[in-house]
Amino acid sequence: MRSESIKSPLLQLQKVRKIFPGVLALDDVDFSARRGEIHAIMGENGAGKSTLIKVLTGAYPRDGGRMMLDGAEIAPRSPQEAQRLGISTVYQEVNLIPSLSVAENIFLGRQPTRWGRIDWRQIRRRAQAALERLDLSIDVGRQLSSYSIAIQQMVAIARAIDISARLLILDEPTSSLDANEVQRLFAVMRKLRDEGMAIIFVSHFLDQIYAITDRITVLRNGRLIGEYPTSQLSRQDLIARMMGRELADLDVQLQQEESGQRDSHQSISMRDIIGRGIIPSPGTRGEGHGGGFLSTPNQSSAPSPALPRSTGGGSEMPSPILRARSLGRSGSIQPFDLEIGAGEVIGLAGLLGSGRSEMARLLFGIDVADSGDIEIGGRKRVFRQPRQAIALGLAFCPEDRKTSGIIPELSIRENIVLALQARGGLFKSLSRARQDEIASGYIKALGIATPSAEQSIGNLSGGNQQKAILARWLAADPRLLILDEPTRGIDVGAKAEIQKLVLSLCRQGTAIVFISSELEEVVRVSDRVLVLRDRALVGQLRGAAISEQAIMQTIAQERPAEVAR
Amino acid sequence: MSSQAVLESASTAPKRGADFGRLHLWGKLLWPALALAILLAIDGICIRGFFSVSIVQGRLTGTLVDIFRYGAPVMVLSVGMTFVLATGGVDLSVGAIMALAGAIAAKAAMPTSLNGMGISPGSGIAIALLVSVLAGMWNGMSVAWLGMQPIVATLVLMVAGRGIARLCIGAANVPLSGTIWTALHNPHLTLPMAPIIVLIVAVVAGLLTRVTSIGLFVEALGGNPVASRYAGVRVGLITFMVYVFCGLCAGIAGIISSADVMIANASSTGMYMELDAILAVVIGGTALTGGRFSLVGSLIGALLIQTLQTTLIYKVPIQQTLVIKAVVVLAVCLLQSAEFRRKSLAVCARLGLSRTRKAAAQVAS
């Protein structure tokens, strides 16, 4: 009887259907999850993974189909109801309450009480315990928003696994975690699985999928493609099924993906990208005659004439376009020196909380430096507002798209042109035709899956939102582009495409600061890697010296030195 | 990436997605417009001659004209308030600024012997509008640069404004005179003056949002202030401007409503008007939390409120008007809530379903 029930699926969905205006998000999808198994849902950005999860947990009403949990039909009308049925979920966009404390967030809606009053001491203790399962020891009394997005993600996971559930759903829980956190999460997931829990896991990291899952369901354009045991599906086959085609260059991408060889980027032809209209050819860009949709006559001259624009590639010694001297802010990042040349790609590597984002925020004027200065075009600058940095040709694509990237109600078009319009001032406005042109150009170039440029950006899938925010900054045609986790939540194919885009931009003289928790990605795109630890710059690697191992060593190396200090 | 595949999927998606944004906006206007239409229909049935408009002594007269005329202050206020609410703020001081504007205009035109400034009524009105702008700047500064909560920041003037107005004219009220006031009150035109002013204000505001990018920035700021700042939007300046414009609108409304009675009254002019203005904007589909706004919606909302006000006095004893007003406003707001519509539909569907189930069970047995 027991072995029987272990084999039979815990969860069964039949012909589940979900329609949004203009989008058939789920087209009669069947799905099942068994006890004691970790089940991956795979698909490109906008394939319908999150929608399936939201329908299953009652966050969205469904338009058809049946759902069975443990043989009984269920129809949760809200995530709370799903939770009562034993389904615990971490949604893709962390939906905790930023102004409450960590502990309150973990117990929100299920506070333990004593004599009818909330038992704060118990909440704090149990919250600490829940986080300790993930090896995380932070002050649970502090406000959630004071922690990085990665910690917030860990808190959401801790909350989900603390709820005793039969089915645990994790929608891209690892998108901003680094390797150590992922390992800890996996250890907990394995333990829960062995205890008989069914786990649904969504991620765009193939390595993680192959490391932890037992079975894979592939979706494409809202349709079920198939269900496969992980051990019997090769990476090639998986990607081919997700993308619905088997192209030769897919193999090339895949090799890069697996080998992570640095010289591979040398072989990417720029014609690839220009040919697809992502970037107009170098001749037309910034030269004053708006040939491509990326530049208009007045915009490309608008930002700073002070910034020299090199036409040379990253291989020559680039001329510095930004120089920071002992720039720092107490409590945020210790003073550092930095020189960025035109066309250079600088990777920032370090563990969570090492100060990568803080460095970027200082350069971009989000935080005001309390020591040192920035020099651009031979003049010292003080940035108190991002717009001052933007006026000088800087751009910053932030890590947390939900709180600091998207403006959910506005359309994709408005979100894309926002930075460009803001730089033009209050009274200048791009014509509607021009806005449409820019928006549809980027929608096509980055492959943003949407029925129309007028769709609210909040209705896009997570990965597609990320692409649209990237488009906002590409449209601003910056001289220095700071990318903080630009490929967060972006699917395998698009990720390679964005990395190529970064490299082609820098060939045209745009300098790039590239922040990523994926070392492999940092290694692949960077000319120079700055290594940070404990909110300080601790090392630099150049050219051939750049490797994942070298970075890890630099991070680890100076630990004892610091202890000695 | 598989831009090919994605494009394919996009092109196979139904075409009706194409004009989604615009449809959505009209969809938002649908409910207030429908409510207004229903209200007008009820009035048409209940009140004889409600729709009849005639020209008496060269002037357009009729209940509808009255609605436009007496609704003008709320309509002008709602235009300014729309922008404030769209940034996620609120301006409670508009009623007081109305009283202040009337008082300043009266004071300026009073002879010096009566402690006035003895200038022409026209310049008096100009000074009054200037003072309204200053009041708006005060509000804007408190919110945008001193970081005060909008409710608290504007509460200051809401309370103090009337006091200042009272001090200004040194009495509860003073009569207004002068050709400009009579022209505002009863011009030698077929149309009353007030609706014409509303039209001008609305067109100017509409043009500002269409021709410049201010509309986009206001919506961006209301939608996500952090992201807007990171994108280079001048968040402080926009916030400031919005309150200044709202102050100016309040001043204009104050002049209109003083001209209406030819009296500058420090205590009754604009009393509770801030609430009507906020209601009008919310009925018009702009959320209190900020973001997307609709000027047309706000004007419809203001008309709805005024229609209710004007027609209730025909039929309903004065003690009940406020209750009825509340009920109508509640109904419109509920209609507007997609959540409410969905839930009530679901309830209806479930009722229907259980009935069919019962029937099916009976058939089966």
Ligand SMILES: Nc1ncnc2c1ncn2[C@@H]1O[C@H](COP(=O)(O)OP(=O)(O)OP(=O)(O)O)[C@@H](O)[C@H]1O
């Ligand atoms: N609330 C909504 N309104 C309209 N369309 C929506 C809404 N939510 C999702 N969609 C659309 O449904 C499709 C599926 O979206 P979904 O979020 O499920 O994708 P996903 O597979 O999770 O992608 P990602 O990997 O980017 O997270 C997308 O085309 C998206 O634009």
Ligand SMILES: [Mg+2]
């Ligand atoms: Mg998703």
